[in-house]
Amino acid sequence: MSEGNVISEAELVRLLSLAGTSSGKAENGDTAEEERAIDALKILGRSVITSALLLKTDAGKTVKRLSKHDNNNIKSAANATMEAWKECVRKEQMKKSSSMKKEAGIDATDSVQGNHASAAPEPDSKDSAAGSLSSLRMSSVSSMDSLGGASTPSAPKLKGRPKRSGDSTRDKIRDLLAEAISTALSDEVPSECDPCRVAVEVEEAMHKQNGGVNQKYKAKYRTLAFNLKDPNNPDLRLKVLLGQLPADLLVNLSSEELASDSRRQDNEKIRDYMKKECERGQKATASTDMFQ
Structure with missing residues (x-):
């Protein structure tokens, strides 16, 4: 796969399923299945992946589980894939951070003075990427392309x-x-609902929550902005505008909680699919054990 060409969701799910099923069968010493699992992991490791895909498919969790496999070759291939994906996420986060700072008029070299707290140091890129791979509570902001072109x-x-x-x-x-x-x-919408007033309330809540204008404050803004601008998430915007979702509650919601209903449903479908595929692989292993 050429650099910059992001793997499709369908191909990602197919390869994850193949790696999971074959690695399960490889536990019985099946070298052919071991090779299939390793080949699938190598293809995944060479693929460009986004944090949005990792969030939607739980791919990071699946590969992390394989990195603890009893088979050393599968374990090694899974670890290599994890490292490659961490690098993809790190580059994406750097690109997104730079883009959002420009949009918000935040220069990367700016220092916060006066009554504002000093900017917190950037989190370690490896730790940040690992968190993105293993948790559904990622705060990294995906591009609007991940919304299906809307x-x-x-x-x-x-x-x-x-x-x-x-x-x-x-x-x-x-x-x-x-x-x-x-x-x-x-x-x-009632005329007294003023977006400007609500925006001030939300910004003040972010400022109070994070102790000033710092890295956490900016990250929270990026997460909120992404979800508020999501064309598939009109309910969130309306609830915020009408005051049904107060600012102090809004700023404490996770990325998953802020997501649109369709996004959460898609996430759940993918997780159910992957769970069934893993169970299918485990059943195949159990059936084989009966003949040993």
Whole structure:
């Protein structure tokens, strides 16, 4: 697979299933199945993968489980795949971070002064990538391409701007949040629902939660912005705009909890599928054991 060409979800699931099933059969000493499992893992390791795919398919957990296999060759292949995927995630996070900082007017070299807390040091890239592979609570922001090509809904023109905080970074984020929330405006929404006011409440809650403008604050903004702009997540925007989801509660939700219903359903279907495939592999192993 050429560099930059991301593996498809269908191919990823197929290879994971093959690796899982064959590795199960290889526990009985079946060298042919061992080779199939290793070949599948090698292909996976050469593939470009995104954090969105890892989140949706639980691929990281599957490969991590194989990295503890009794067969040393399978274990080695799984570990190599894990390391390759960590590097993919690390590069993606660096690219996304740079892009979002530019969008929010945050220069990577900016230092926070005055009443704001100093920026926290960047987390270790390996630890960050490993967390992305093993947890559904990833906060890394995926591109809108992962939504199946859907486009962000257009926002009505705002009447005015959110209240200024006196800090350029915070004010820029308030503007961007207001723009995202305003896409929920419609004739059915009461006129007193003001996206600018809500954006200020959300930004202030983020600022309070994270102790100032620091790396955690910026990461939380990126997560919220991604989900609020998701064209498949109108319910989230509307609940925030109507006050049904208060700012102090909103900023404490995980990426999974912020996701749209369709995204959560897709995640659940993939997890169920992978579980059944693993169980099928285990049953095949048990059946073979009966003849030993």
